[in-house]
Amino acid sequence: MSEPNDRIVQPLIRRLKSTAEPSGGVIRALSDLPFTLKSFEAGQDILRDGERSVHCAAVVEGWLCRFKLLPGGGRQIIAFHIAGDMPDLQSLHLGVMDHSLAAVTPCTVALIPHEALRERTARMPDLAAILWRETMIDAALFRGWVTAMGRRSAYGRTAHLFCELHLRQRAVGLAESRLSPMPLRQTDLADAMGLTPVHITRTLGALRKAGLITLQNRALTIHDWDGLSEAAEFDPSYLHLGNAAG
Amino acid sequence: MSEPNDRIVQPLIRRLKSTAEPSGGVIRALSDLPFTLKSFEAGQDILRDGERSVHCAAVVEGWLCRFKLLPGGGRQIIAFHIAGDMPDLQSLHLGVMDHSLAAVTPCTVALIPHEALRERTARMPDLAAILWRETMIDAALFRGWVTAMGRRSAYGRTAHLFCELHLRQRAVGLAESRLSPMPLRQTDLADAMGLTPVHITRTLGALRKAGLITLQNRALTIHDWDGLSEAAEFDPSYLHLGNAAG
DNA sequence: CGTTTTGTTGAAGTTCCTCAAAGCTTGTGG
DNA sequence: CCACAAGCTTTGAGGAACTTCAACAAAACG
Numbered sequence: 001m002s003e004p005n006d007r008i009v010q011p012l013i014r015r016l017k018s019t020a021e022p023s024g025g026v027i028r029a030l031s032d033l034p035f036t037l038k039s040f041e042a043g044q045d046i047l048r049d050g051e052r053s054v055h056c057a058a059v060v061e062g063w064l065c066r067f068k069l070l071p072g073g074g075r076q077i078i079a080f081h082i083a084g085d086m087p088d089l090q091s092l093h094l095g096v097m098d099h100s101l102a103a104v105t106p107c108t109v110a111l112i113p114h115e116a117l118r119e120r121t122a123r124m125p126d127l128a129a130i131l132w133r134e135t136m137i138d139a140a141l142f143r144g145w146v147t148a149m150g151r152r153s154a155y156g157r158t159a160h161l162f163c164e165l166h167l168r169q170r171a172v173g174l175a176e177s178r179l180s181p182m183p184l185r186q187t188d189l190a191d192a193m194g195l196t197p198v199h200i201t202r203t204l205g206a207l208r209k210a211g212l213i214t215l216q217n218r219a220l221t222i223h224d225w226d227g228l229s230e231a232a233e234f235d236p237s238y239l240h241l242g243n244a245a246g
Numbered sequence: 247m248s249e250p251n252d253r254i255v256q257p258l259i260r261r262l263k264s265t266a267e268p269s270g271g272v273i274r275a276l277s278d279l280p281f282t283l284k285s286f287e288a289g290q291d292i293l294r295d296g297e298r299s300v301h302c303a304a305v306v307e308g309w310l311c312r313f314k315l316l317p318g319g320g321r322q323i324i325a326f327h328i329a330g331d332m333p334d335l336q337s338l339h340l341g342v343m344d345h346s347l348a349a350v351t352p353c354t355v356a357l358i359p360h361e362a363l364r365e366r367t368a369r370m371p372d373l374a375a376i377l378w379r380e381t382m383i384d385a386a387l388f389r390g391w392v393t394a395m396g397r398r399s400a401y402g403r404t405a406h407l408f409c410e411l412h413l414r415q416r417a418v419g420l421a422e423s424r425l426s427p428m429p430l431r432q433t434d435l436a437d438a439m440g441l442t443p444v445h446i447t448r449t450l451g452a453l454r455k456a457g458l459i460t461l462q463n464r465a466l467t468i469h470d471w472d473g474l475s476e477a478a479e480f481d482p483s484y485l486h487l488g489n490a491a492g
Numbered sequence: 493c494g495t496t497t498t499g500t501t502g503a504a505g506t507t508c509c510t511c512a513a514a515g516c517t518t519g520t521g522g
Numbered sequence: 523c524c525a526c527a528a529g530c531t532t533t534g535a536g537g538a539a540c541t542t543c544a545a546c547a548a549a550a551c552g
Contacts, residue, residue, distance in 0.1 A: 071479050074397040078389050093379040098484040125368035133339040142388035143324050149395035150440025151320040194396025233317050238344040
């Protein structure tokens with residue numbers, strides 16, 4: 001169990017264990033998957049809208065985001081991804097990318113050939129089911145974001161994002177109970193929340209003044225989890241984590 | 247090929263053919279799926295947030311929507327569904343609903359037991375792949391909605407919704423070239439777009455004045471498709487249709 | 493240590509919301 | 523077929539939330 005690959009595969013396995021109960025066979029199949037490692041610098045594009053991909057990425061380290069660019073120049077970030085996530089798993093069944101994938105921080109990903117995934121999932125329905133489920137959770141997060149964008153104020157929406165990112169990191173052991181990494185620029189937050197950077201500044205100020213959080217040194221400190229989730233009207237069930245305790 | 251079941255299964259098969267190329271075996275497997283028919287009145291809840299489902303619905307006739315309710319009383323519609331769609335296919339791998347499903351118009355759905363779907367998809371990787379793909383397209387629509395909510399004005403956002411619903415209906419033969427059913431109340435539109443009904447009235451007025459559309463008698467007439475998709479900054483590729491012509 | 497990027501603040505403008513009233517449809521019972 | 527009720531849509535006026543522009547402050551980087 002501690003081959004050289006371990007450092008690479010462990011985050012993915014932790015992630016799957018946080019939302020489901022992968023059997024020994026599934027874990028073995030995952031560990032045996034071929035991959036090539038690749039690193040990216042902060043800001044670098046990994047996969048662009050319109051491209052066809054021949055592998056799926058599993059995040060080993062760092063943060064990634066997915067986004068869409070509008071003709072008018074707008075950018076909408078639709079998801080953030082951390083170690084253990086597979087940000088473009090959908091490309092296994094959707095030939096063409098309908099959005100882009102980029103590095104938020106310096107990051108390392110394992111690229112797993114579609115061919116290998118297709119072959120294994122065809123032979124192992126259990127493996128297919130757990131990866132399918134993973135893509136469904138991805139979709140569940142989008143539903144949460146649609147709701148946040150449509151029916152929450154800047155204040156509640158931002159609180160909601162922090163709740164989500166904190167719990168997701170906790171679930172895979174990347175955050176402490178009230179402190180989590182948050183290496184996002186205010187322009188990233190703005191593009192994720194459908195706001196302007198200026199308004200993000202003001203909103204973060206309001207959240208700080210309310211005694212809920214502070215955001216500094218690329219880390220989020222949560223001073224009042226209950227207050228934060230109340231402000232966010234946060235219900236963690238959409239994350240589909242086994243144990244969604246704060 | 248024209249058994250009594252045909253009326254029920256045809257919409258689903260048309261839908262799958264509009265986005266992929268199901269083999270004869272897959273089509274046969276779909277036609278052999280057990281189901282029970284159920285009808286609902288407009289406004290009726292079909293499946294509620296938090297419930298566990300033991301079947302998946304395939305829409306035979308009518309319109310459905312999925313939505314989330316907020317503690318504060320807000321409602322966010324996250325998707326509309328028409329004949330051929332499987333609005334809760336995700337429940338196959340996500341035990342608990344993270345949103346609700348309701349009838350927008352009087353409608354009929356075929357309820358297919360999870361058990362049957364699980365057994366067939368485990369035996370037929372092709373079937374699994376095509377249904378998996380279907381759930382990925384569902385997710386792609388959510389990405390489109392996140393982007394619309396975050397980075398488009400009320401005007402562009404509403405135009406975008408009409409583009410999407412028109413193309414989706416055309417793809418399965420439910421709309422003519424410039425005319426499609428649109429049985430939505432302004433409160434439905436408002437809850438879908440994250441706006442108020444009052445502002446929907448004004449936005450529809452603006453779209454009408456611009457000569458792009460008219461919405462009456464529960465039908466949408468598109469007077470200027472190019473103008474509408476320009477206003478929407480619409481790019482149909484996210485629908486992942488085989489042929490995305492307007 | 494200067495340069496570039498990122499974050500903060502203020503003032504003015506726009507978009508969308510709220511409240512409130514009136515007009516229009518749709519459906520129902522007489 | 524009409525009368526009435528209920529629900530849906532429209533319109534106006536005033537207000538709140540968020541944006542834009544612009545200047546400045548503070549980090550981060552080489």
